[in-house]
Amino acid sequence: MDDGVEHVRVAVIGSGFGGLGAAVRLRREGITDFVVLERAQAVGGTWRDNSYPGCACDVPSHLYSFSFAPNPDWPRAFSGQQHIRAYLERATDTFGLRPHLRFGAEVRQARWDAGARRWHLSTAAGELTADVVVSATGPLSDPKIPEIPGIEDFPGRVFHSSRWDHDYDLRGKRVAMVGTGASAIQIVPSIQPVVEQLTVIQRTPPWVMPRVDRPIGAAERWLHAVVPATAKARRGLLWLIREFQVGAFVKRPKLMEAAERIARAHLNRSVKDPQLRARLTPDYTIGCKRILLSNTYYPALVQPNTEVVASALTQVRGSTVVTADGTRREVDAIIFGTGFHVTDMPIGDRVIGADGRTLSEHWKDGMAALRGCTVDGFPNLLFIIGPNTGLGNSSMILMIESSLNYVADYLRTLARTGAAALDARPDAVATWNREVQSRAARTVWNTGGCQSWYLDANGRNTTAWPGTTAEFRRATRRIELSEYDLIPPPGEDEGAEHAAAATGAAS
Numbered sequence: 001m002d003d004g005v006e007h008v009r010v011a012v013i014g015s016g017f018g019g020l021g022a023a024v025r026l027r028r029e030g031i032t033d034f035v036v037l038e039r040a041q042a043v044g045g046t047w048r049d050n051s052y053p054g055c056a057c058d059v060p061s062h063l064y065s066f067s068f069a070p071n072p073d074w075p076r077a078f079s080g081q082q083h084i085r086a087y088l089e090r091a092t093d094t095f096g097l098r099p100h101l102r103f104g105a106e107v108r109q110a111r112w113d114a115g116a117r118r119w120h121l122s123t124a125a126g127e128l129t130a131d132v133v134v135s136a137t138g139p140l141s142d143p144k145i146p147e148i149p150g151i152e153d154f155p156g157r158v159f160h161s162s163r164w165d166h167d168y169d170l171r172g173k174r175v176a177m178v179g180t181g182a183s184a185i186q187i188v189p190s191i192q193p194v195v196e197q198l199t200v201i202q203r204t205p206p207w208v209m210p211r212v213d214r215p216i217g218a219a220e221r222w223l224h225a226v227v228p229a230t231a232k233a234r235r236g237l238l239w240l241i242r243e244f245q246v247g248a249f250v251k252r253p254k255l256m257e258a259a260e261r262i263a264r265a266h267l268n269r270s271v272k273d274p275q276l277r278a279r280l281t282p283d284y285t286i287g288c289k290r291i292l293l294s295n296t297y298y299p300a301l302v303q304p305n306t307e308v309v310a311s312a313l314t315q316v317r318g319s320t321v322v323t324a325d326g327t328r329r330e331v332d333a334i335i336f337g338t339g340f341h342v343t344d345m346p347i348g349d350r351v352i353g354a355d356g357r358t359l360s361e362h363w364k365d366g367m368a369a370l371r372g373c374t375v376d377g378f379p380n381l382l383f384i385i386g387p388n389t390g391l392g393n394s395s396m397i398l399m400i401e402s403s404l405n406y407v408a409d410y411l412r413t414l415a416r417t418g419a420a421a422l423d424a425r426p427d428a429v430a431t432w433n434r435e436v437q438s439r440a441a442r443t444v445w446n447t448g449g450c451q452s453w454y455l456d457a458n459g460r461n462t463t464a465w466p467g468t469t470a471e472f473r474r475a476t477r478r479i480e481l482s483e484y485d486l487i488p489p490p491g492e493d494e495g496a497e498h499a500a501a502a503t504g505a506a507s
Contacts, residue, residue, distance in 0.1 A: 010034035010411075011121055011130035013107050013347070016045015018136030018384035018400050020088060021066060024095045025404045029411060035130075036097065037123055039106030043092050046140045047085045052164040052183060054190035055081035058211075058293045062231060063238040063395040069094065070231050072224035078213045078293075111352040112379060117420035117490050119380065131420070134407060135351075136384040139342040139463070146178075146338055150316035157333040161187060162340070172196050173332040176321045178313050180206055182292055184337035188306075189296035197305050199329045201321070203312040204450065205279065207263045207286040211293040239469070242394035246468045249287055249392050250443045260286040270298030279310040287392060288448025342390075342453045342463055353378040354423070367462040368433040370424045370483060371476050372399075373406050379421035379487055380414075382407050388436050389472070390454070390463040392445065398469040406476040413479045421487040428483035439466040 009031055012022045015038040026034050042048055057064050061074035064084070069091050075083060092098060105125035110133055113120050119130045143160040151158060159165045161183040174197040177184055184200070185208065192198050224231035248255035263286055271277045280301070282289075301308055311323035320330050345367065348360035354377050362377060369375050372389035373382050383389075384403045391399060410422065440446055440461040445454045454463040465472055 005120075006126075006128040007118070008033050008035050008128060008130050010132045010134060011119065011128065012036045012134045012136060013110075014038065014045060014136035014138060014141070014384075015043040015092075015101060016047065016136065016138050016141075017066075017088070017397055018138055018403075019043075019045070019134075020091055020095075020097060021397075021400050021404050022134050022136055022384060022407060023097045023100055024066075024068065024091070025408055026411075027095065027097075029408050031411065034100055035128070036101050037105040037107055037121070037125075038101060038103050039124070041103045042089075043101070044085045044088050045138055046162070047081055047088060049141070050162045050164075050183070051081060051166070052161045052187050052190075054186035055183070056186060057081075057084060058182065059395045060238050061216075062235045063242075064397055066091065066397060067235070067401060070224075070228060070235070072228070072231055073221050074216055076213060076215055078211065107347070107350060109350050109352065110381075112354050112381075114354055115490065117379075117487060132380045132382070132411065132414075134382050134384060135347060135386075137345070137347050138385050139345070139390065140340045142341045142346040143336070144339050144341050145336050146313070148313055148316055150318075151334075153318065154316050154334060155319055156331065159335060161335060161337045168333065170195050170333065174330065175199070176201055176313075176329065176331040176334045177337060178334060179337035179339070180204070181337055181339055182290060185292050185294045185297040187335065187337060189294070189300035192300040192303055192306055195305065197329075197331075198300075198307070199321070199331060200301065200306065200308045201313050201323060202279070202308055202310050204289070205282045205310070206289060206292045207260070207282050208266060208292045208294055208297055209259070209263050210266050211295050213295075239394070239398070243468050243470060245393050248444070250439065250466045256285055256287045256444055256448075259291070263291075267298060271302055273302065276302065276308060279308055282450075284450035285444055285448035287444040288450035289452040290392065339453055344456070351378065351381065353381075366456050366458055366460045368429055370429045370432050371406060372465070372472075373403055373476065374410075374422070374424040374429075374484075376424045376426040376429045379423040382410060387462050388433075388440070389465050391469070392454075392464055394469055399465065399472060402469070402473040402476045405473070406479070409478045413481065417481075417486055418489070419486040420489040422479070422484040423487055425483055425485055428480075432483075436466060437461070440464070442466075 012019050015036050019036050023036050057079055060077055061079040065071050071087055102125055105123040107121055107123050109122045111120045119133045121128050143162045145160055157165055157168045170191050171194045173195050175195045176199045178201045180202045309323050309327045311325035314324050315322045320328050322328050349358055351359040367387035369386040372386040384400055389399050443466050445461055445464050454461050456462045
């Protein structure tokens with residue numbers, strides 16, 4: 001046992017949508033003995049970290065919010081970063097979560113203590129133990145910066161989009177924007193008017209659709225506030241439209257042709273130069289990589305001070321960036337919009353399971369979790385936004401809330417059975433993962449002819465959920481005890497374990 005070390009029933013890691021949602025759900029389940037461990041000094045997760053110019057969500061506001069905390073005051077159909085972050089701050093206060101928050105408490109190690117049947121956590125703010133750990137660190141939390149020879153000797157400024165250097169004035173500077181993903185297409189039109197020269201280094205062009213955004217007027221906001229059913233109906237319609245779209249993504253990629261025609265027309269209208277248009281035209285099926293939404297990206301690329309280099313950055317020589325095709329450009333700043341560690345979850349190196357191996361070692365052949373939430377050999381560890389819970393066309397908040405249903409029933413199952421812990425059975429994890437991978441094999445993410453962040457180094461889709469959000473909600477509604485081994489409290493023998501299993505099965 002850990003004498004003198006603080007003990008809690010549940011430790012939640014992260015305070016973005018997943019972590020705050022878990023905290024609200026714990027309180028609603030009557031559990032108040034929990035902490036939320038946050039490495040930064042404020043809540044918000046990716047919406048705290050990503051404060052780059054133009055940062056906004058590409059999911060409609062009324063769908064990108066908690067179902068239990070509707071916001072009638074969203075100012076736009078698609079909200080900006082500052083409004084989403086403010087929403088999370090308000091939710092923290094509304095649901096009384098401040099007393100549970102521990103800022104500056106980055107988890108350095110989480111180790112399962114088989115003897116004590118609990119997790120031992122070492123954090124930047126001290127040690128503690130917990131019966132259950134809920135990891136809500138999210139896939140978009142640790143930036144991925146490629147190793148570029150010579151970058152360490154670059155005399156200018158270098159930073160990632162999610163670690164924006166607000167002290168550096170880009171006005172009048174020569175800037176290299178590396179990457180053309182979701183962040184880059186928002187940054188480019190935001191900085192293009194003020195920089196002297198903008199070099200967009202594009203390895204693979206994205207498919208870009210028009211962004212159907214607009215302000216939400218005062219009358220509309222008043223109606224949602226006075227008649228909440230109208231906001232609920234709006235959310236339901238937005239959800240239903242995206243559920244219908246899933247069929248094209250996961251079952252019949254050929255149906256993506258209609259969307260491709262819209263995207264191609266958007267490109268043709270915006271870019272008249274045939275050579276530039278050719279560089280910006282993808283050679284893979286739309287949807288294979290994340291579909292981006294923007295009305296301002298293409299117009300920024302055709303400006304006289306913008307250049308698109310359709311080649312990967314390979315080295316930096318002094319203040320000169322060099323791409324694979326030999327292009328050289330002298331720049332004052334390099335901004336990386338190169339994404340995040342998604343398929344190699346960084347926290348995996350810090351979590352040690354029952355057999356003494358880290359989660360990264362356990363996942364050396366690819367991430368896999370039972371119903372996206374639990375992993376064999378790691379008792380009482382649950383994930384929010386775990387493997388194969390990502391979406392290509394809808395709101396992650398829907399998936400988060402489904403996982404929270406699973407967490408709630410997991411805790412109820414522990415209380416009902418008297419077990420100290422549940423450990424996912426390896427055969428259950430394998431069966432679930434085989435089904436997920438079988439379904440993923442026919443999706444546009446696997447068959448569309450691109451290399452995206454949905455796929456790991458082995459070409460397996462360990463990120464996206466190959467189904468509807470409704471299917472995932474049904475799959476995570478409750479614990480299936482047959483998929484778990486029950487671990488008795490310390491000191492109890494095997495007979496107690498079997499009795500607990502029988503009790504659970506009978507209930």
